[in-house]
Structure formats: structure tokens, C-alpha cells
Amino acid sequence: MKMTPTLIIIGGAAIFAVVLLIVVILPWTTISEEPSEIFRPRTEIEQRGRVLYVKNGCTYCHTQFVRNIDWGLGAERIARSGDYIEDQPHLLGTERTGPDLSQEGGEHPDDWHLAHFVNPRYVRPESIMPSWGFLGIDNIRALIAYKQSLGFTMADYRVARQKHWKQKSIEAYEAGPDDNVKWLHERVPEPWRQLPNPYPTTAAGLQRGQRIYQGFCIGCHGPIGDGMGPAQPYLYPPPLNFTVLRDRGVSGGIFYYQIMNGITGTAMPYFKRELESEKIWDVGNYVAVTFIGQSDAGRPPRGIPAAYETQPEVRE
Amino acid sequence: MKLFKDEPYGTTKLFFLSSAVWFVIGTLAGFIDATHLAAPELLGDIPWIVFGRIRPMHTNLVIFGFVGSALLGTAHYLVPTLVHTPLYSERLGKASLWIWNVAVIAGTATLSMAYSQGREYAEWIWPVDMAVLTALAMMFYNLLQTVVRRKEKILYVSTWYVFGGLVFTFFIYFFGNAVWNPGTGAITGMPDAILAWFYGHGVVGLFLTPLAVASAYYIIPIVSRSPLYSHTLSLVGFWTILMIYTHIGTHHLLQTPAPTWLKVIAISGSLGMLIPVATVLVNLWLTMRGRLGYLHADIGGKFIFAGLVWYLLTCIQGPLQSLPVVQRVTHLNNWVIAHAHLGVLGFSGTIALGSMYFILPRITGHSLYSRRLADVQYWLVLIGMAGFFTVLTAAGLIQGNGWLNGEVVYRLLPQIHVYMLLRVSIGILIVGAACIGLYNIVMTLRGERSVTETP
Structure with a gap:
């Protein structure tokens, strides 16, 4: 040759033309432009947030x-081509x-996002995400609107649920500590409320709990558990001061349920995807022992102790 | 060296100087990127170097600024030399060079001010795209006019690759940036993802690869003092890379709702890439076999050889990681970043450096300022590249396996932290190598000679 x-x-040029036809033009013209079942168009502010996301x-x-x-x-939702038709x-x-x-x-209420954009580590x-406070509050509002639209109608259901429970949780908070704690506990299913932490307190367990607390909880609840972490000024209702739980009937089961499931409407997220069972029991007990001074860990009623347990008092 | 004046190989000299400057700035940007990932609060909240902005600044600087400039400069030396005809117009060459550099400067500056199209390697906004396309068209015209006026009738394989590369780069840049749509530089929906990765893969594979291969095809026979092993293998390698490389962009989208038939084409094409890669490497290996002593006696040849070894590794890894079963672990994490560094810094970047060190003495008429500094740079790049590859691959495997196992992204961040620290430390080697290279190239262009070295 x-x-x-x-x-x-x-x-x-000929090869380029043929390849362009096969791998770009052909899919471009044949991909169905049908919106998927969850699709809805974006509002103006959501679109503005998306532009900021791109830029x-x-x-x-x-x-x-x-x-x-x-x-x-x-x-919960595997991506489909019809989700992207306006992107x-x-x-x-x-x-x-x-x-x-x-x-x-x-997934989170707007106030959580605000704190997170100002400084994700709050x-x-x-987190190793940059702080975006320099964008200014207007731009951050647009970014939050965009994030709250991600998931289209599925997101809309979740956002509506956040708003509903935000209202309820604010009413409870404003009613004072007694009513607030009562309201919080009543949101936990009855069997969980009656459940003590089945694992006795150990020094190792408290250390593990502290490690989890520092990695997941400290930003809102603060280093001494008074709810005055760096995120506090941005959140309403504010993060719980754990000392108000003293003598108000909290149980290991309540801690576990609320850490696992979060308190939708407030900034408290669910951790069931991030923490396994032992980590949830440990961090719950760390809070109970360290900040409240009352723990039901290892108290009856309980079943056969787990094989690792060595405390003499549970030999009976 | 004059900025616009007509002088032999003036375009190549200025391209090399630009490349050396962009190498420093581009790797510095990468270093800041790496710092953000290891210590997000360290540099404070400076908007114009925030991670999301400096990351595209880094990738575009190293692709178009550092490697691109060096290889385009090389092309402006190779083609005239191979056809025994001076470059058609040095003035046109320098004009295209300045437009190219204005594009790199403007692209970087606008990204730092958050003007971005948001698609990987196509982030530069429309006016910058226009400058890139203009510069490419001018270079193509200039080199074509040189070849048309050629005294040597037979075109050597390097010339094919230069022209093949320029034609493909122009078209892929044009279509990939959707320049008919200046507002967003994109089309809509899944087709945009497909177009973006047709471009994203192609801009590296059809811009940097052919130009780097052109340079290796030219320099390896000269420094190993042996004729090219096979014309037939060259032909096979050239036509198959154009036919196969272009098909494979969708392997970036295997886990998205892209059409299955297109994924099949992309995977087959990715495996098919072994054909052009193997033919090029076998051809060059059989040319230099038994002559590695000659090759390593020449600083340019030494860099080129290292670049080809990285090419081999990249192109074994590439087809493998296009397999869906491998991507289950390797996709979306630092494994891919390791691969990207292998291709751009290891393969084409190292060849770009080797080409500059090989060509500079031939166009300036005197030897390098310091061979020893070039050797130091060689080892810094080699160790740094091997370090990046190891550290990023390890981090990627931790992420990929963790995710498969149900760990969330946040839980794995502390686990990859130490690798991010190592990456910053290794980055110092690369930035150091870039600074040494800039000093060496500036001093060589000024005609100086290191007093500590005797010829």
C-alpha cells in the first residue's frame, strides 16, 4: 500500500465519518426519548442550581x-435512560x-444541606468535600433546590415527607424539653421503647462508640453532647442536647431505633446504611454513659449472653 | 528565539518551551487537587482553586498544554525533516502556536472563574474551542503544504500518524464539544453521555497516542541505529488504530443505561485495541532488540523507551478493565485515575519529554544544558509514575471492593486517606521533575551549558 x-x-476522514455514524449518530437517533415514569421537568430555580453544579x-x-x-x-432506584431526557x-x-x-x-431537609454546603464537615x-460558602446564600439556595429535585417525583414524595415532619418536630421542640422528649420517644415503635441495650457496657465498647461518635455525630451534637456542634447555628430544630434525656425514660432500644432510622424532618439522618448493628449499639451506649450518665446496657430483660461476653455478673 | 520571526524550527522551539511551562503549571494544579483530597481545609476556601474547578484545569493543562504542545512541536520537526523540506511557513506555525497557547491560558482562566461545560476534557467553553480548532486547522494546513512541496516522495510512518492524528483530533474536538451548540457545548440525555465519551476517550487516544507513536517511530530507529523492522506492521498498526480506537468510548458507560449493542461494540473494540498496540510495540521492539545500550545512551531514547513500557502496561490494563466483570470493582474509583495517569503521564507524557530532549540539540545546534538534570527528571518521573500507579490502584481496589460489599462512600474515606497523603507526597516528585525540566529547556534554548558537565 x-x-x-x-x-x-x-x-x-472516511473512517471517522463511518465510526461517528455507528457509535454516535445511530444511538442518538434510536435512543427512545420517552420520559421514565418518575420524570418531571425541573423548575427555574432547580435549573439554576444545576447550572451551578455544572460550572x-x-x-x-x-x-x-x-x-x-x-x-x-x-x-432503591436503578438508573433508566428516560431519567435523563432533559439533561x-x-x-x-x-x-x-x-x-x-x-x-x-x-434524603435530608434543607437546613441540613445549608450547613453541609457552608462546610461539609459541620x-x-x-467528608473531604470543599466548602461552598463563597458561592453566597442565593446560589446555595439554588443548589439545594436542585439537590432536592434529584430523583424527580420520587424525590418530591420524600421532600413532602421531610416538610411534614419538620413542622411536627418544630412544634415539639418549641413545646419545651418535657414535651419534646415525650414526642420523640412516641415516634419510636413501642417494642423498641421497652428494649434495653442487650450488651453490657465494656471499656472497649465505649471506645468503639466514641470513634463512631467522632466520625458521625460530633458535627451536630458536639464534643460534649450538648447539641452545640458547629452545624447547630444552621439547624432548626437544633440538634438534641443529650442531657435533657436524663430521667426522661430513654432506652437502648430508642437510641438504636433513632440512629438506625433517623428522625425525618430534622437534620438527624438514618444511619442504617452506614453502621452495622454493633456500631449502633456501641455509639448509643457511648452517648448514654458519657453524656446522660444513665445506661440500661446489659439490664434485664435479656436473652442468653452473646458468646464474647465475659462479665462475671452475667454468668448466672 | 523570536516570538513571531521566521527562523528554522522556531515553531518547534516555542512549542517545547510552552510545553515545559505548562508541565509545571499543570502538575502544580494536579498537586493542589491531590492536596484537597488529603486535607480539604488546608488551602482555605479560595474559590478559583476549589477542587471542582482545578480538577478540569489540571486535566486540560496536561493534555493540551504539556503533552499536546510537546507533541505538536515534535510534529513540526518530524514532518519537515522526514520529507526533506522546510516547514511551509514558520510564521504560520508560530501564529498557530500562539493561538494554541491563548486557548490553554483562556481555558484555564475561565475554568477557574467557573465557566465550564462540565464534560470531561471538553470543559473549555465555546470561544476557547474555536481557538483550539483554528490552531489545529492552521497546523494541519501548514504541515500539509510542507508535504505537498516535499522533496522526498515516500512518506515515513511517523508522517502518517501526524496527519491521521491531526485529522481525527480536529473532527473529534469539533463533534465532541458540540460546537454547533455554543451555550452548553452538549447535546441532550443519554446521547450526550455517549458523545462525551466518544470524545473523552478519543481526544486522548487519537490526539496524544498517534503523535506520541509518530515520535517513537521516528526516534527509536535513529537512536538504536537500526532500520524499522516492518513496513507491513506499520500499515496494520496505523489503519487499525483509526478503525478500532474510535469505537470504544462507551466502555466508560457500561454500567449506565446506554444501549446494550453499543456496549458490546465498545467492549469488542477495547479488546481489539490489542491489535494496533501489539503491532506498534512488536514493530518497535524488533527494531530496537539487542540495542538497548544505544537506546539508553541517548537521553531522548531513554525517555521514549520508558514511555513505550508504560504504553504496554496501559494497553494491557485498558482492554482488561473494559470487561464488565472487572469494572464491577474498578469503575468509579481511583483505579481509573491510576489508569489515566499511566496513559497521559507515563505513556504520552514521557514520550513527549523524550522527544523534546532528542530534538532540542538538533534544532538548536548545541547539546542540552544538562544531561544530568534530564536524567534526574527521568528518574523522578519514573518513580513518581510508578508510585501514583501503585497508590491509586490500591485506593481504587479498597473503594471498589468496599462498595461491592455494601460499604457506603463515606465509610471508605478514612480508609483511603493514607493513600491520598502518599499521592500528595509523590506529587512533589512530579512537580519537581517539571521544574527541573523547565529550567533545563530554558537554559538549552538560551544556548547555555552546565559548567559542571564536560561533554
């Missing part, structure tokens, strides 16, 4: 598609330095 400039240039490169750390192998945030540019992303955001809407102490 004699290689001439004409052959190289015309040959190259500031949020897509380098956050994907917007959930795979069938995923756990964690958004895993220009696409924001599927290639890295998960932060979580996938395709179903982020309604609510997520081990």
Missing part, C-alpha cells in the same frame, strides 16, 4: 446513576469520591 497524503487524509465541577466527585450492584444512597450536558459522572446523587432529593466530620 502506497501511503500518500490524499490516502491518509481522505481515508482517515463548579460537582460531577467530578458525584455520579448520577445507580447501578444494579450498588448499595447505599439511591439504591444537557449529561452529569452521569465517572468518580464516586462522594456519594451518587441521582436520588438525593428529600455535619459529616470525615
Whole structure:
């Protein structure tokens, strides 16, 4: 084959044209433009937030598609082509330095997002996301609106639920500590309320609990558990001061349930995807022992002690 | 060296100087990126270097600024030399160089001010895209006019790759940036993801790869003092890379709702990449076999050889990680970042450096300012690259396996923290290598010679 400039240039351009036809034009014209069942158009402020998301490169750390192998945030909904019909540019992303955001809407109330944008470590102490306070409150409001729209109608259900319980939790908080704690406890199913922490307090367990507290709780509830962590000025109702739980009937089961399930409407997220059973019992007991000074850990009624337990008093 | 004046190889000299400058700035940007990931509060809240903005600044600076400039400079040396005809117009060449540099400067500055199109490697906004396309078209015209006026009738394989690369780069940049849509530089929905990765993969594979291969095809036979092993293998390698490399962008989207038939094409194409890679590497290996002594006696040859070894590793890893079963673990985490560094710093970046050190003495008429500094740079890049690869791959495996096992992203951050610290430390080696290279190249262009070295 004699290689001439004409052959190289015309040959190259011809190959390019054919490949472009096969791998770009063909899918472009054949992909169905049907919206998926959860799709809804974005509002103006949500669109403005999306533009900020594009301009500031949020897509380098956050994907917007959930795979069938995923756990964690958004895993209730596997991505479908019809979810993206209005996306220009696409924001599927290639890295998960932060979580996938395709179903982020309604996972947290707006005040949590505000604290998180001002400084992500206020609510997520081990986060490596940049602080975005310099964007100004208007832009952050737009970004929050965009995040709350991620997941379309599925997000709308969650956002409505957040708003409903936000109202209730504010009423309870404003009624004073007695009514607030009573209201909080009554949101926990009865069997959980009656359940003591089945595992006795140990020094090792308290240390594990402290480690979890520092990684997950300290931003809101603060280093001494008084609810005055760095996120506090942004949150309403404010994070709980644990000392108000003293002598108000808290149980290991209540701690476990609220850590596992969160308190929707408040900034308290659910941790069931992040913490396994032992970590939840340990951090609950750490709070009970350290900040309240009252723990029901290891008290009856309980079943056969777990095999690892060595406290003599549970040999009976 | 004059900024616009007509002088032999003036375009190449200025491209090399630009590359050396962009290497420093580009790796410094990468270093800041790495710092953010290890210590997000360390640099304070400076808007114009926040992670989401400096990350595209880094990738575009190293692709178009550092590696791109060096390889385009190399092309402006290779083509005239191979066809025994001076460059058609040094003035046109320098004009295209300045437009290219204005594009890199403007692209970087606008990204730091949050003007971004948000698609990887296509972030630069429309006016910058226009400058890039103009510069590419001018370079293409200039080199084409040189070849049309050629005294040597036979075109060597390096010339094919330069022209193939320029044609593909122009078109892929044009379509990939959706320049008919200046507002967003994108089309809509899943087709946009497909177009963006057709571009994102192609801009590295059809811009940097052919130009780097062109340089290796030119320099390896010269420094190993042996004719190229096979013309037929060159032909196979050239046409298959154009046919196969272009198909594979969708392997970035295997886990998204892209059409299955397109994923099948992408995976087959990715495996098919072994053909052009193997033919190029076998051809060059059989050319230099038994002559590695000659190769390593020349500082340019030494860099090129290292670059080809990285190319081999990249192109074994690439097809493997296009398999869905591998991507279950490797996708969306630092494994991919390791691969990207292997391709751009290890393969094309190292070849870009080798090309500059090989060509500079030939166009300035005197030897390098310091061979020893170039050697130091060689080892810094080699150790740094191996370090990046190890650390990022390890971090990626921790993330990928953790996610599969049901760990959430947040829980794994403390686990990869130590790797992020190591990455920052290794980054110091690379930034150091870039600074040494800039000093060496500036001093060489000024015609100086290190007093501590005897020829």
C-alpha cells in the first residue's frame, strides 16, 4: 500500500465519518426519548442550581446513576435512560469520591444541606468535600433546590415527607424539653421503647462508640453532647442536647431505633446504611454513659449472653 | 528565539518551551487537587482553586498544554525533516502556536472563574474551542503544504500518524464539544453521555497516542541505529488504530443505561485495541532488540523507551478493565485515575519529554544544558509514575471492593486517606521533575551549558 497524503487524509476522514455514524449518530437517533415514569421537568430555580453544579465541577466527585450492584444512597432506584431526557450536558459522572446523587432529593431537609454546603464537615466530620460558602446564600439556595429535585417525583414524595415532619418536630421542640422528649420517644415503635441495650457496657465498647461518635455525630451534637456542634447555628430544630434525656425514660432500644432510622424532618439522618448493628449499639451506649450518665446496657430483660461476653455478673 | 520571526524550527522551539511551562503549571494544579483530597481545609476556601474547578484545569493543562504542545512541536520537526523540506511557513506555525497557547491560558482562566461545560476534557467553553480548532486547522494546513512541496516522495510512518492524528483530533474536538451548540457545548440525555465519551476517550487516544507513536517511530530507529523492522506492521498498526480506537468510548458507560449493542461494540473494540498496540510495540521492539545500550545512551531514547513500557502496561490494563466483570470493582474509583495517569503521564507524557530532549540539540545546534538534570527528571518521573500507579490502584481496589460489599462512600474515606497523603507526597516528585525540566529547556534554548558537565 502506497501511503500518500490524499490516502491518509481522505481515508482517515472516511473512517471517522463511518465510526461517528455507528457509535454516535445511530444511538442518538434510536435512543427512545420517552420520559421514565418518575420524570418531571425541573423548575427555574432547580435549573439554576444545576447550572451551578455544572460550572463548579460537582460531577467530578458525584455520579448520577445507580447501578444494579450498588448499595447505599439511591439504591432503591436503578438508573433508566428516560431519567435523563432533559439533561444537557449529561452529569452521569465517572468518580464516586462522594456519594451518587441521582436520588438525593428529600434524603435530608434543607437546613441540613445549608450547613453541609457552608462546610461539609459541620455535619459529616470525615467528608473531604470543599466548602461552598463563597458561592453566597442565593446560589446555595439554588443548589439545594436542585439537590432536592434529584430523583424527580420520587424525590418530591420524600421532600413532602421531610416538610411534614419538620413542622411536627418544630412544634415539639418549641413545646419545651418535657414535651419534646415525650414526642420523640412516641415516634419510636413501642417494642423498641421497652428494649434495653442487650450488651453490657465494656471499656472497649465505649471506645468503639466514641470513634463512631467522632466520625458521625460530633458535627451536630458536639464534643460534649450538648447539641452545640458547629452545624447547630444552621439547624432548626437544633440538634438534641443529650442531657435533657436524663430521667426522661430513654432506652437502648430508642437510641438504636433513632440512629438506625433517623428522625425525618430534622437534620438527624438514618444511619442504617452506614453502621452495622454493633456500631449502633456501641455509639448509643457511648452517648448514654458519657453524656446522660444513665445506661440500661446489659439490664434485664435479656436473652442468653452473646458468646464474647465475659462479665462475671452475667454468668448466672 | 523570536516570538513571531521566521527562523528554522522556531515553531518547534516555542512549542517545547510552552510545553515545559505548562508541565509545571499543570502538575502544580494536579498537586493542589491531590492536596484537597488529603486535607480539604488546608488551602482555605479560595474559590478559583476549589477542587471542582482545578480538577478540569489540571486535566486540560496536561493534555493540551504539556503533552499536546510537546507533541505538536515534535510534529513540526518530524514532518519537515522526514520529507526533506522546510516547514511551509514558520510564521504560520508560530501564529498557530500562539493561538494554541491563548486557548490553554483562556481555558484555564475561565475554568477557574467557573465557566465550564462540565464534560470531561471538553470543559473549555465555546470561544476557547474555536481557538483550539483554528490552531489545529492552521497546523494541519501548514504541515500539509510542507508535504505537498516535499522533496522526498515516500512518506515515513511517523508522517502518517501526524496527519491521521491531526485529522481525527480536529473532527473529534469539533463533534465532541458540540460546537454547533455554543451555550452548553452538549447535546441532550443519554446521547450526550455517549458523545462525551466518544470524545473523552478519543481526544486522548487519537490526539496524544498517534503523535506520541509518530515520535517513537521516528526516534527509536535513529537512536538504536537500526532500520524499522516492518513496513507491513506499520500499515496494520496505523489503519487499525483509526478503525478500532474510535469505537470504544462507551466502555466508560457500561454500567449506565446506554444501549446494550453499543456496549458490546465498545467492549469488542477495547479488546481489539490489542491489535494496533501489539503491532506498534512488536514493530518497535524488533527494531530496537539487542540495542538497548544505544537506546539508553541517548537521553531522548531513554525517555521514549520508558514511555513505550508504560504504553504496554496501559494497553494491557485498558482492554482488561473494559470487561464488565472487572469494572464491577474498578469503575468509579481511583483505579481509573491510576489508569489515566499511566496513559497521559507515563505513556504520552514521557514520550513527549523524550522527544523534546532528542530534538532540542538538533534544532538548536548545541547539546542540552544538562544531561544530568534530564536524567534526574527521568528518574523522578519514573518513580513518581510508578508510585501514583501503585497508590491509586490500591485506593481504587479498597473503594471498589468496599462498595461491592455494601460499604457506603463515606465509610471508605478514612480508609483511603493514607493513600491520598502518599499521592500528595509523590506529587512533589512530579512537580519537581517539571521544574527541573523547565529550567533545563530554558537554559538549552538560551544556548547555555552546565559548567559542571564536560561533554
